[in-house]
Amino acid sequence: GQQVMQIPQYQHVQEGEDFTTYCNSSTTLSNIQWYKQRPGGHPVFLIQLVKSGEVKKQKRLTFQFGEAKKNSSLHITATQTTDVGTYFCTVPDSGGGADGLTFGKGTHLIIQP
Amino acid sequence: EPEVTQTPSHQVTQMGQEVILRCVPISNHLYFYWYRQILGQKVEFLVSFYNNEISEKSEIFDDQFSVERPDGSNFTLKIRSTKLEDSAMYFCASSGRQVFYGYTFGSGTRLTVV
Numbered sequence: 180g181q182q183v184m185q186i187p188q189y190q191h192v193q194e195g196e197d198f199t200t201y202c203n204s205s206t207t208l209s210n211i212q213w214y215k216q217r218p219g220g221h222p223v224f225l226i227q228l229v230k231s232g233e234v235k236k237q238k239r240l241t242f243q244f245g246e247a248k249k250n251s252s253l254h255i256t257a258t259q260t261t262d263v264g265t266y267f268c269t270v271p272d273s274g275g276g277a278d279g280l281t282f283g284k285g286t287h288l289i290i291q292p
Numbered sequence: 293e294p295e296v297t298q299t300p301s302h303q304v305t306q307m308g309q310e311v312i313l314r315c316v317p318i319s320n321h322l323y324f325y326w327y328r329q330i331l332g333q334k335v336e337f338l339v340s341f342y343n344n345e346i347s348e349k350s351e352i353f354d355d356q357f358s359v360e361r362p363d364g365s366n367f368t369l370k371i372r373s374t375k376l377e378d379s380a381m382y383f384c385a386s387s388g389r390q391v392f393y394g395y396t397f398g399s400g401t402r403l404t405v406v
Contacts, residue, residue, distance in 0.1 A: 222397045223397070267334070279325065279339075280337060282334045282336070283334065
């Protein structure tokens, strides 16, 4: 199945600092999705990236898909306490409609006030 | 906003017992999934279900596991003879035809095998 590496595993930031998490695959991806999981919660869909070099923004969150479609990043500007959680990148297993998702190990964002 | 509903929220069972985890996916979704997350670890895919049959399953989904859509609304995961290592959070998810909108996960069932 697909493999995706996600770094860092943990990120401690002061409130107001920026945060970035990275995902890398050895194979070209058809798409990548990002999810957020609050402590004790369930994964919540953030966005899907499909096109090479795509950049999408959601308020303070910026998502990028690499030109080769093998890597992606999520950047949060000026973190707030509500950003606390684990951010997962996911890739589809085969590209079909009923695909399972392979999750990265996630980046745990810890914010110090 | 439509939700995926899972019951129970927490299930404690003795090793060797059968458990059934229940899910009600979003009503107009076509694809249904089960995932699990062992405490502190990443989310792992178990199985996907479409058009009343299994579409894809992972290595984790062995003969001890089965899924069913017994009626038009419920989607169940059965573990026939639970092991200690089955202790995890089990998430149900569903998606519509347009995966662009992502998968909607339920709040999960925490299964504890003792």
